[in-house]
Amino acid sequence: MRYFILLLLLASSAILVDCRYEVSIDCGYSDDEVYYDPSTQKIYSPDADYIDTGANHEINEYYTTDQPVQAQNLRSFPDGSRNCYTINDVTQGDKYLIRASFLYGEYDGGQQMRDGQNLTFDLYLGVNFWQTMNILDAHHLYISEIITLAASDYFSICLVKSGDGIPFISALELRQMDSELYEEVNQSVSLRLSERKSMGLDRTIRYPDDAYDRIWQLGYKSCVATYYCRDDRRNSSVLTVSASVEVGSNDAYKVPSAIMQSAAVSSDNYTLILSLSNGDDVVRAPRSRVYLHFAELRVLKGNQSSKFQVRVPGNRPTLINISLEYLVAHHIPLNYQANSDPSTFYLNLTRVPGSLPPLLNAMEAYYYVNLTTISTDQGDVDAMMTIKKLYNTKWQGDPCVPVKFAWNVAKCSFPNSTPPRVTSLDISYQGLKGDIPAAIGNLSAITYLNLSKNTFTGPIPPFLANLNSLQTLDLSQNQLDGSVPIVLCNRQANGSLQLRLENNPCYLQGICDCNKSNKRKQKPGNHVLAISIIVAAVTMIVLLSVFFLRGRRGKKEPSKRQPKWKWRDTRDSSFHTGSPHFTYQDLRTITNNFERVIGKGGFGTVYYGRLHDGTEVAVKMQKRFLAIEEGITEDFVAEELDSDSHGIKEFQVEAQLLSRVHHRNLVALVGYCKDGHSLGLVFEYAAQGSLQDHLSGKNKTGEVLSWRERLSIAVDAAQGLEYLHKGCKPPIIHRDVKTSNILLSHSFEAKIADFGLSKAFLTDAHTHVSTQAVAGTPGYVDPEYHSTYRLTEKSDVYSFGIVLLELVTGLPAVLKLLETGHILQWVRQGLAQGTVADVVDPRLKQQQQCDMSSVKRVVDLALNCTALNSNERPTMTQVVMQLKESLQLEIVNESSTRLYGGGLDINHSGTTATTSISLTELSGPSSR
Numbered sequence: 001m002r003y004f005i006l007l008l009l010l011a012s013s014a015i016l017v018d019c020r021y022e023v024s025i026d027c028g029y030s031d032d033e034v035y036y037d038p039s040t041q042k043i044y045s046p047d048a049d050y051i052d053t054g055a056n057h058e059i060n061e062y063y064t065t066d067q068p069v070q071a072q073n074l075r076s077f078p079d080g081s082r083n084c085y086t087i088n089d090v091t092q093g094d095k096y097l098i099r100a101s102f103l104y105g106e107y108d109g110g111q112q113m114r115d116g117q118n119l120t121f122d123l124y125l126g127v128n129f130w131q132t133m134n135i136l137d138a139h140h141l142y143i144s145e146i147i148t149l150a151a152s153d154y155f156s157i158c159l160v161k162s163g164d165g166i167p168f169i170s171a172l173e174l175r176q177m178d179s180e181l182y183e184e185v186n187q188s189v190s191l192r193l194s195e196r197k198s199m200g201l202d203r204t205i206r207y208p209d210d211a212y213d214r215i216w217q218l219g220y221k222s223c224v225a226t227y228y229c230r231d232d233r234r235n236s237s238v239l240t241v242s243a244s245v246e247v248g249s250n251d252a253y254k255v256p257s258a259i260m261q262s263a264a265v266s267s268d269n270y271t272l273i274l275s276l277s278n279g280d281d282v283v284r285a286p287r288s289r290v291y292l293h294f295a296e297l298r299v300l301k302g303n304q305s306s307k308f309q310v311r312v313p314g315n316r317p318t319l320i321n322i323s324l325e326y327l328v329a330h331h332i333p334l335n336y337q338a339n340s341d342p343s344t345f346y347l348n349l350t351r352v353p354g355s356l357p358p359l360l361n362a363m364e365a366y367y368y369v370n371l372t373t374i375s376t377d378q379g380d381v382d383a384m385m386t387i388k389k390l391y392n393t394k395w396q397g398d399p400c401v402p403v404k405f406a407w408n409v410a411k412c413s414f415p416n417s418t419p420p421r422v423t424s425l426d427i428s429y430q431g432l433k434g435d436i437p438a439a440i441g442n443l444s445a446i447t448y449l450n451l452s453k454n455t456f457t458g459p460i461p462p463f464l465a466n467l468n469s470l471q472t473l474d475l476s477q478n479q480l481d482g483s484v485p486i487v488l489c490n491r492q493a494n495g496s497l498q499l500r501l502e503n504n505p506c507y508l509q510g511i512c513d514c515n516k517s518n519k520r521k522q523k524p525g526n527h528v529l530a531i532s533i534i535v536a537a538v539t540m541i542v543l544l545s546v547f548f549l550r551g552r553r554g555k556k557e558p559s560k561r562q563p564k565w566k567w568r569d570t571r572d573s574s575f576h577t578g579s580p581h582f583t584y585q586d587l588r589t590i591t592n593n594f595e596r597v598i599g600k601g602g603f604g605t606v607y608y609g610r611l612h613d614g615t616e617v618a619v620k621m622q623k624r625f626l627a628i629e630e631g632i633t634e635d636f637v638a639e640e641l642d643s644d645s646h647g648i649k650e651f652q653v654e655a656q657l658l659s660r661v662h663h664r665n666l667v668a669l670v671g672y673c674k675d676g677h678s679l680g681l682v683f684e685y686a687a688q689g690s691l692q693d694h695l696s697g698k699n700k701t702g703e704v705l706s707w708r709e710r711l712s713i714a715v716d717a718a719q720g721l722e723y724l725h726k727g728c729k730p731p732i733i734h735r736d737v738k739t740s741n742i743l744l745s746h747s748f749e750a751k752i753a754d755f756g757l758s759k760a761f762l763t764d765a766h767t768h769v770s771t772q773a774v775a776g777t778p779g780y781v782d783p784e785y786h787s788t789y790r791l792t793e794k795s796d797v798y799s800f801g802i803v804l805l806e807l808v809t810g811l812p813a814v815l816k817l818l819e820t821g822h823i824l825q826w827v828r829q830g831l832a833q834g835t836v837a838d839v840v841d842p843r844l845k846q847q848q849q850c851d852m853s854s855v856k857r858v859v860d861l862a863l864n865c866t867a868l869n870s871n872e873r874p875t876m877t878q879v880v881m882q883l884k885e886s887l888q889l890e891i892v893n894e895s896s897t898r899l900y901g902g903g904l905d906i907n908h909s910g911t912t913a914t915t916s917i918s919l920t921e922l923s924g925p926s927s928r
Contacts, residue, residue: 019661019723020211020729021090021176021729022042022173022175022176023173024037024042024044024045024171025046025173026047026069026171027074027075027169028047028058028073029056029070032046034046037068037069037070040207041208042207042213047172050087050172051083051085053077053080054075054076054083055075055077055078057107057168058073059071059103059105059106060105060106060107060109062106064105067141068141068171070171071101071105071141074102074103074107074168075168076107077159081404082159082160082161082396082397084156084396085156085157085158087155087174088154089153090154090155090174091150091176092150092151093149094149094176094177095147095149095177095178095179095181096149096150097145097175097212097213098145098146098148098174099144099175100143100157100173101171101172102143107168108166110138113138118134118135118163118164119135119165120133120134120135120162120164121133121162121163121165122159122161123144124157124159124397125156126151126156126375126397126398127373127375127376127397127402128190130146131192133167135165143215144192146190146191146193146369147190147191147193148185148190148371151187152381155174158396177212178212178254178726181212181253183252184289188371188372189368190368191289192367192368193364194366195217195363195364196214196215196363196364197217197219197362198262198361199219199361200219200240200259200264200361201219201240201258201259202238204217205256205259209256209258210254210256211254212254238265239264239298240297241262241297241327242261243261244257244327245329246329248881249881249884250877250881251329253291253329255329255331255362259293259361260295260361261295261297262297262361263294263295263359265358265359266359287335288335288336288366289367289368290333290335291331292347292363293329293330293361294324294330294331294332294359294360294361295324296325296328296356297359298326300326300356305354306325306355306356306359307321307322308350308351308357308358310332310334311347312334313348318334320334322358374418375420376400376401376421377420378419379442379444380399380421380422380442381399382439383440383442383443384407384410384422387427391430395407395409399412399422400420400421411424413445423445423446424446424449425440425443426448426450427450427451427454428450428453428474431455432454433454433455433456433457434456434457435457435461438461438463440464441463441464443467445469446470447471449470449472449473451478452477452478453476454478456480457478459482460482460483460501460512465485471498472498473497473499475499475501476500476502476504477502479504479505480501480504480505481512482506484512493514581671581672581673582671582672582682583673586673587619587673587680590609590611590619591609592609594607595608596608598618598689599618604621605620605621606621607621608685616685617670617684618682618683619680619682620682620683621680622679622680653755657755658755660728661732663719663727665717665723665749666724666751667683667743668683668751669681669682669683670684684751686745688743688746690742690743691744691750691803692739692740695807706847707890708887708891710807711807711883711886711890713742713748713750713807714807716749717800718800718876718880720750720752721796722876722877722879724796725793725796725877726875726877733792733795734755734796735776735795736754736799737800738779741753741754778813778814779802779812779814779823780799782795782798783868784868793876794870797865797879798866798873800876801862801863801864801873802823802824802866804861805824808855809823809826809839809840810842810843810844811826827839837852840855850890851889854887854889854890857889861874
């Protein structure tokens with residue numbers, strides 16, 4: 001059991017690190033607990049939380065050999081025409097890979113495949129057709145995979161009866177993809193996998209080699225054994241190298257490095273055959289999207305070149321010329337339309353005379369899936385799903401579409417080019433209890449509502465009066481009490497609403513009979529009596545209140561001032577970090593009674609500490625609360641709690657955020673203290689202090705950071721910010737990027753710290769957070785903030801640009817003794833009057849080891865980052881890429897200096913070549 005828990009924790013932490021949402025479901029798994037599968041390095045869950053229909057089965061033991069553990073059981077669906085899994089908590093607008101697996105394994109004794117019978121059923125993604133599953137072999141594991149965009153905050157994957165046999169499924173997996181991958185995927189188009197092959201490797205590749213858990217099958221062996229590919233001379237071979245292939249951070253394909261280091265090589269003509277059939281059906285081959293992935297692994301000598309042609313047959317034959325560079329990734333995306341002619345089912349790769357034979361590292365082929373069916377209005381779907389969940393009904397999928405699978409309790413309208421709307425809901429005779437569900441009030445287009453013959457209780461809810469399109473409302477034969485909203489009675493009176501309330505307690509008592517209510521309201525005597533009583537009562541209350549207050553005036557004792565912000569108890573369930581909790585006395589012991597101060601900030605004082613196992617830590621204490629141990633009065637504490645509530649909120653933000661994000665370039669939270677009035681955070685210790693200490697000369701040793709060290713620190717810090725912006729869902733804005741918040745470990749590895757001001761977007765679709773309170777530090781705050789009060793990811797980019805200028809110049813952001821006042825103006829003025837060398841830190845010049853071309857690139861990047869228009873600033877992903885290139889320049893320069901004692905002229909080409917994507921150069925001022 002302990003081993004299981006350990007594996008579970010390890011796997012969970014891996015999911016946190018890459019911060020991508022994923023779900024792994026073992027369909028038909030009968031146990032209640034999740035489990036860790038070492039073969040996939042993923043955690044799998046039983047499927048009971050994702051579907052409420054179907055039956056669990058184990059496959060025949062004979063078929064379990066060499067099959068994944070998830071395929072050894074399944075869920076079948078003998079009842080109903082459509083049965084759907086629902087996966088919640090996805091991010092609308094994000095891209096996902098969804099993979100469904102099917103292994104028949106004669107779970108039913110082979111009844112469905114006797115006498116050569118096929119087992120056929122359909123797979124739907126929401127309301128749109130995904131694929132027909134044609135199960136021909138009981139021993140074969142069938143896999144269907146689709147890459148799609150989330151149209152809402154959940155996915156519905158449905159199995160539909162369409163032919164002979166009962167639908168079933170073995171496993172369901174969802175993996176979040178980066179937005180730049182598979183750019184063809186959008187709200188109306190998805191990609192269904194046909195083939196994904198690694199042409200040079202002899203093993204299947206998936207996670208962790210592929211961060212997105214794409215499965216790359218063996219391409220070379222299938223080429224030899226089944227003529228998946230054909231070489232005219234039958235002597236194609238495999239080439240594998242250990243050298244890394246250049247794949248930049250802007251690469252839009254993210255092919256695993258292990259795959260790009262191997263290739264199938266032909267001696268002459270190399271023909272790749274792509275089967276676009278669906279089972280035995282070769283006539284209706286659809287339009288496809290094919291990706292070819294190349295990297296030249298052979299050293300080109302002399303006049304050698306690597307050039308060949310790719311001939312794409314089909315309805316529109318095309319010819320593509322390819323030219324490869326040594327160890328540089330190259331990708332070819334192409335559209336491919338085959339027809340019934342078998343000659344159109346392959347691609348030809350042909351060498352150009354005088355060039356090396358063609359090679360291929362990997363390929364992917366997908367079918368286009370057009371999402372032509374419009375799903376029901378999202379508000380209506382949400383309301384219907386809430387009702388379904390509330391009463392645990394067996395309704396499946398979208399309530400309106402496809403029409404042949406629409407819910408039998410609903411009727412819908414289908415306006416042209418707009419989502420269908422639920423116009424009728426009849427849930428009579430359903431045995432429903434309790435209050436009428438509030439979700440019904442969100443069916444804004446409904447005209448007919450029948451809730452009769454149930455046991456609904458409570459009053460008639462006022463939200464029913466807000467359904468302006470409602471024409472018939474049947475609430476008869478329930479247990480309702482209370483009056484009818486006056487709006488409903490008025491609509492019944494003018495004939496716009498047919499209202500039925502008979503056989504309810506309130507109706508029998510005359511309380512909810514609109515006719516009887518109106519008669520009572522028409523009696524004038526009742527009105528006069530009621531008004532007289534109310535006026536007399538109000539007059540008496542006013543007189544008594546005045547008399548009482550006058551008698552008490554002057555006798556009131558002064559009350560203690562209460563803080564506006566109420567402190568929560570240590571065990572407050574609303575505060576979760578998942579990190580160890582320390583008491584105040586623990587922190588006293590760890591810090592040796594707060595002996596050594598290593599820093600101060602807006603939140604409080606930072607002390608050096610050491611845990612019982614010798615681990616060095618930094619303990620940040622909220623400044624107000626140390627006073628309590630010194631005997632300060634409770635009145636003072638109340639005042640300080642009131643005035644410092646902002647700092648307390650920063651404490652909560654930082655503790656909860658750091659417990660959720662994990663990255664080597666973000667400072668790690670060791671634990672926290674929330675003990676009475678004491679607040680504290682315990683972090684990993686940064687032995688080398690902050691970047692500000694080193695740039696200002698306040699570090700312990702007084703040594704000056706070299707240019708290479710500064711670049712390495714910049715890369716680390718940029719990677720930390722990139723993780724917050726792109727690696728976390730929803731993205732996080734730091735809001736206080738500065739040199740004092742970049743801490744350095746023993747080995748000078750940089751870590752972003754101080755997340756007290758950080759904010760997460762509500763969803764990934766949001767682009768900014770709004771705040772009236774000034775956020776950040778003077779000198780680092782985005783100029784756009786002062787006019788918009790909006791902070792975006794580009795606000796962090798601006799602040800980081802200031803940090804880059806500090807790394808180059810050695811000056812602080814705010815120049816108190818200079819007329820320019822700010823480092824950005826000082827650098828621009830220096831570049832206008834001189835060169836880059838004139839703004840470089842004089843201490844770097846004395847070292848005589850920095851490559852000025854590398855410095856120039858960083859200055860240009862800093863100026864782009866600090867552009868006044870945030871749209872002209874790069875993303876942190878682009879910043880990381882350019883800083884790595886600058887660091888590489890400096891490393892090469894240092895190596896050449898040691899070898900030859902002089903500089904080296906470097907021609908640096910791009911990291912990734914592609915025919916479909918061109919990088920746009922960043923705009924902004926350039927250094928001379």
